Amino acid sequence: MTAVLTQPRPIRLKGRSYLALTLTPELPFEDWLVRLDDLAGRSAGFFLRRPVVLDVEGLEIDRAQLRDLVGKLGARNVRIMGIEGARPSMLGNDLPPAMSGGKTTGDIEEPTAEPAKEAPVAESVAVTPAAPLPAKAVASIIVTQPVRSGQSIFAEGDVTIVGSVASGAEVIAGGSIHIYGTLRGRAMAGTLGNAEARIFCRKLEAELVGIDGYYKTAEDLEPSLRGKPVQFWLEGETFTGGSLA
Amino acid sequence: MGKVIVVTSGKGGVGKTTSSAALGAALAQSGDKVVVVDFDVGLRNLDLIMGAERRVVYDLVNVIQGEAKLTQALIRDKRVETLYLLPASQTRDKDNLTSEGVEKVIGALKSHFDWVICDSPAGIERGATLAMRHADIAIVVTNPEVSSVRDSDRIIGLLDSKTLKAENGERMEKHLLLTRYDPARAERGDMLKVDDVLEILSIPLLGIIPESMDVLRASNIGSPVTLADERSAPALAYFDAVRRLKGENLPMTIPGEKRGFFGKIFGRKAA
Numbered sequence: 001m002t003a004v005l006t007q008p009r010p011i012r013l014k015g016r017s018y019l020a021l022t023l024t025p026e027l028p029f030e031d032w033l034v035r036l037d038d039l040a041g042r043s044a045g046f047f048l049r050r051p052v053v054l055d056v057e058g059l060e061i062d063r064a065q066l067r068d069l070v071g072k073l074g075a076r077n078v079r080i081m082g083i084e085g086a087r088p089s090m091l092g093n094d095l096p097p098a099m100s101g102g103k104t105t106g107d108i109e110e111p112t113a114e115p116a117k118e119a120p121v122a123e124s125v126a127v128t129p130a131a132p133l134p135a136k137a138v139a140s141i142i143v144t145q146p147v148r149s150g151q152s153i154f155a156e157g158d159v160t161i162v163g164s165v166a167s168g169a170e171v172i173a174g175g176s177i178h179i180y181g182t183l184r185g186r187a188m189a190g191t192l193g194n195a196e197a198r199i200f201c202r203k204l205e206a207e208l209v210g211i212d213g214y215y216k217t218a219e220d221l222e223p224s225l226r227g228k229p230v231q232f233w234l235e236g237e238t239f240t241g242g243s244l245a
Numbered sequence: 246m247g248k249v250i251v252v253t254s255g256k257g258g259v260g261k262t263t264s265s266a267a268l269g270a271a272l273a274q275s276g277d278k279v280v281v282v283d284f285d286v287g288l289r290n291l292d293l294i295m296g297a298e299r300r301v302v303y304d305l306v307n308v309i310q311g312e313a314k315l316t317q318a319l320i321r322d323k324r325v326e327t328l329y330l331l332p333a334s335q336t337r338d339k340d341n342l343t344s345e346g347v348e349k350v351i352g353a354l355k356s357h358f359d360w361v362i363c364d365s366p367a368g369i370e371r372g373a374t375l376a377m378r379h380a381d382i383a384i385v386v387t388n389p390e391v392s393s394v395r396d397s398d399r400i401i402g403l404l405d406s407k408t409l410k411a412e413n414g415e416r417m418e419k420h421l422l423l424t425r426y427d428p429a430r431a432e433r434g435d436m437l438k439v440d441d442v443l444e445i446l447s448i449p450l451l452g453i454i455p456e457s458m459d460v461l462r463a464s465n466i467g468s469p470v471t472l473a474d475e476r477s478a479p480a481l482a483y484f485d486a487v488r489r490l491k492g493e494n495l496p497m498t499i500p501g502e503k504r505g506f507f508g509k510i511f512g513r514k515a516a
Contacts, residue, residue: 145405148399148401148405149396149398149399149402151402163447164445166398168395168399182445184445
């Protein structure tokens with residue numbers, strides 16, 4: 001029998017990029033899970049209902065170990081939507097699909113026209129090697145109202161908030177976060193892999209601050225910074241905070 | 246066209262119903278035509294506070310479902326001629342409130358009254374979101390303690406996103422009503438101070454209602470506090486709040502700042 005096309009309208013498939021948290025487990029998993037529990041315990045609900053990608057690049061593990069890890073994370077309410085950096089042989093139908101290139105992506109790669117030879121180069125001016133194209137301007141936003149409890153602000157670039165961030169609110173930015181008010185909720189900067197990002201606030205009362213995957217919760221923050229104008233940055237792998245005043 | 250006010254808070258037990266009744270009565274006492282609508286379907290209390298519990302025949306849900314006319318459900322207050330109550334249903338649940346039904350009722354009330362005051366249930370579910378949906382003005386009732394302040398903050402976020410005004414790109418007029426305020430305890434640090442609450446919520450202050458036995462006494466005799474004892478401290482605070490709501494610019498007094506007899510004398514001498 002020949003299948004007859006009765007539906008002239010094709011199914012629409014679209015590509016789209018989303019922001020997901022990436023977890024990078026370390027061996028031995030038992031120790032790593034203890035640390036994860038610690039973070040989750042201090043910041044309840046942090047992983048709940050968030051898309052999480054597991055990055056196992058460079059880990060010497062087998063399929064059973066991976067399945068075990070995904071199961072243990074599932075038991076902690078961490079739902080893995082995909083696995084990055086695993087050999088295809090390790091992933092079966094019972095595991096989340098492989099993900100690759102979890103980097104910032106534009107919607108569609110713009111076809112870069114072959115740089116046409118500068119036709120007649122006037123005189124023999126050495127053509128300076130094409131300066132690296134200016135990074136595509138990422139969307140930065142300015143919020144002119146207080147961020148209320150339960151609200152979530154996200155931008156791929158910088159986030160500037162003219163007002164306070166309430167307890168129970170969160171601000172997530174690919175770039176830096178500037179808060180001209182009190183930070184009482186959570187702020188996560190550089191979430192798209194930008195270790196240069198910083199967090200600034202006029203008054204620090206935060207529940208959690210993080211840059212490029214490194215976090216500090218309220219208890220870990222230096223008590224002397226509380227209530228002060230503060231900035232946070234990364235020094236190598238050390239999460240550092242200092243008074244701005 | 247009348248103005249629609251929602252009295253809301255997020256947290257329960259902070260004084261939404263007491264404030265709805267007191268503000269409604271105070272507005273009516275100034276001569277305006279007022280209706281107070283109870284949106285707390287299933288846990289109605291406004292009829293008790295307003296002393297009309299034995300006069301409820303039809304309710305909001307009956308009107309929405311077309312079982313009664315609006316005029317049949319409205320209860321006129323026996324003390325103030327221009328004050329009306331639209332009670333909630335005690336036997337149904339909030340699922341009986343439909344968005345279209347509420348819109349129709351509010352629309353009809355707006356054309357008959359100067360003020361439509363919607364007493365919102367606690368929480369952020371259906372009843373609360375429907376109560377705030379058609380409002381022009383929101384009065385956020387908050388107690389000076391952290392859980393109440395955070396819940397109010399959440400509600401303000403919803404007022405700025407889930408209401409008709411917000412969806413049309415307009416700004417909802419919001420006022421803070423600080424209730425159950427005890428200056429002595431705030432001074433001792435047992436309560437948040439007025440400035441702390443204002444700093445966190447950053448919306449204009451409509452009034453500060455002192456913690457007082459008069460409020461409890463008034464609700465037990467089924468009378469809004471502004472009707473029960475017009476000279477009591479909470480009643481005066483509600484009257485001031487109403488004048489501010491109507492656009493008057495009154496200095497904000499923190500109740501309880503009254504000095505004793507000697508304090509007054511020395512205060513004057515020093516001035």
